[in-house]
Amino acid sequence: xxxxxxxxxxxxxxxxTRGSGYAALVLLSAAVILGLLTSVRWQAPRWPRxxxxxxxxxxxxxxxxxxxxxxxASIIDxxxxxxxxxxxxxxxxxxxxxxxxxxxxxFELVLAIVVTSLLRHRLGWRTWQVVHLTAYVSWPxxxxxxxxxxxxxxxxxxxxxxxxxVGAVGLTLVWRLTVGWPRxxxxxxxxxxxxxxxxxxxxxxxxxxxxxxGWAKAAGTPANLLAxxxxxxxxxxxxxxGTPNGGLATGLDDxxxxxxxxxAGAETVTLTDESDPSLQITIxxxxxxxxxxxxxxxxxxxxxxxxxIGQSVxxxxxxxxxxxxxxxxxxxxxxxxxxxxxx
Numbered sequence: 001x002x003x004x005x006x007x008x009x010x011x012x013x014x015x016x017t018r019g020s021g022y023a024a025l026v027l028l029s030a031a032v033i034l035g036l037l038t039s040v041r042w043q044a045p046r047w048p049r050x051x052x053x054x055x056x057x058x059x060x061x062x063x064x065x066x067x068x069x070x071x072x073a074s075i076i077d078x079x080x081x082x083x084x085x086x087x088x089x090x091x092x093x094x095x096x097x098x099x100x101x102x103x104x105x106x107f108e109l110v111l112a113i114v115v116t117s118l119l120r121h122r123l124g125w126r127t128w129q130v131v132h133l134t135a136y137v138s139w140p141x142x143x144x145x146x147x148x149x150x151x152x153x154x155x156x157x158x159x160x161x162x163x164x165x166v167g168a169v170g171l172t173l174v175w176r177l178t179v180g181w182p183r184x185x186x187x188x189x190x191x192x193x194x195x196x197x198x199x200x201x202x203x204x205x206x207x208x209x210x211x212x213x214g215w216a217k218a219a220g221t222p223a224n225l226l227a228x229x230x231x232x233x234x235x236x237x238x239x240x241x242g243t244p245n246g247g248l249a250t251g252l253d254d255x256x257x258x259x260x261x262x263x264a265g266a267e268t269v270t271l272t273d274e275s276d277p278s279l280q281i282t283i284x285x286x287x288x289x290x291x292x293x294x295x296x297x298x299x300x301x302x303x304x305x306x307x308x309i310g311q312s313v314x315x316x317x318x319x320x321x322x323x324x325x326x327x328x329x330x331x332x333x334x335x336x337x338x339x340x341x342x343x
Contacts, residue, residue, distance in 0.1 A: 025143070082095060094222055105141055106142040143166060155255075216337070255335070268283065282294040283324065
């Protein structure tokens with residue numbers, strides 16, 4: 001297989017999955033904020049109370065629409081091999097089951113809120129209120145789903161969106177708990193402390209988990225997506241003298257970026273590790289079907305090995321199996337992910 005075939009651009013459904021997911025998170029965060037404002041009948045001279053209520057209701061409906069697009073695109077896109085059952089039954093998906101399952105739970109909670117709101121005139125007020133309070137559960141569950149499942153979690157724009165959403169909801173919640181002070185002062189103080197502690201815990205978990213190397217494997221990404229289904233077919237390369245494991249650590253899960261160059265007899269892509277710019281991956285695909293992968297660090301060769309080029313590029317550098325997932329972007333650049341594990 002030529003490298004051009006291996007790095008075919010992701011399907012439009014892949015982009016739709018990512019875009020609709022983050023759009024739904026932003027809309028859900030806005031709906032939660034408006035819900036908190038509505039709960040204290042907040043209004044301003046240029047912002048009447050009925051506008052807050054109407055916008056809250058419409059945003060909630062938009063959340064359902066964008067999440068439906070997110071689910072449909074995830075099922076249609078072939079990357080994660082998800083089924084309709086995976087979108088309905090939590091924790092049963094083959095791709096990152098726990099974190100994907102949290103997304104299913106969050107959507108079902110939001111759906112219950114919207115349906116009961118539409119049927120509010122037929123339900124008792126207390127029943128509606130109890131169901132509506134689950135919005136405060138669906139939002140943090142959705143945040144965990146996005147951070148744990150999202151392939152863009154390490155990008156600056158995705159981190160920025162999450163920080164803005166969490167910060168805005170957190171500040172609004174703290175403000176809401178201060179309204180009516182000093183009535184129920186102990187309960188309000190406890191709520192504020194728990195809210196702030198939750199944000200700190202979320203930040204610590206994100207920094208120590210999803211932002212770390214090896215998260216893809218720890219999160220439950222299938223082995224064939226981590227390093228390719230035919231990784232065992234490449235013979236191992238000899239590591240550089242004196243360099244343990246060929247100079248590569250296991251457990252890497254680093255983003256890559258680079259460009260493709262074509263010549264008469266081969267196609268070559270050179271990728272730089274964004275987490276460790278001193279690390280460079282060069283993949284060569286020859287027209288006769290053979291290929292090679294070269295790893296260098298600060299210009300010095302770490303290993304050079306035969307590579308199998310399929311849906312991903314795989315090779316063995318000493319005791320380390322190297323897997324590179326690659327995709328060509330419309331701009332012509334090549335983005336990818338470097339994954340290493342013990343052979």
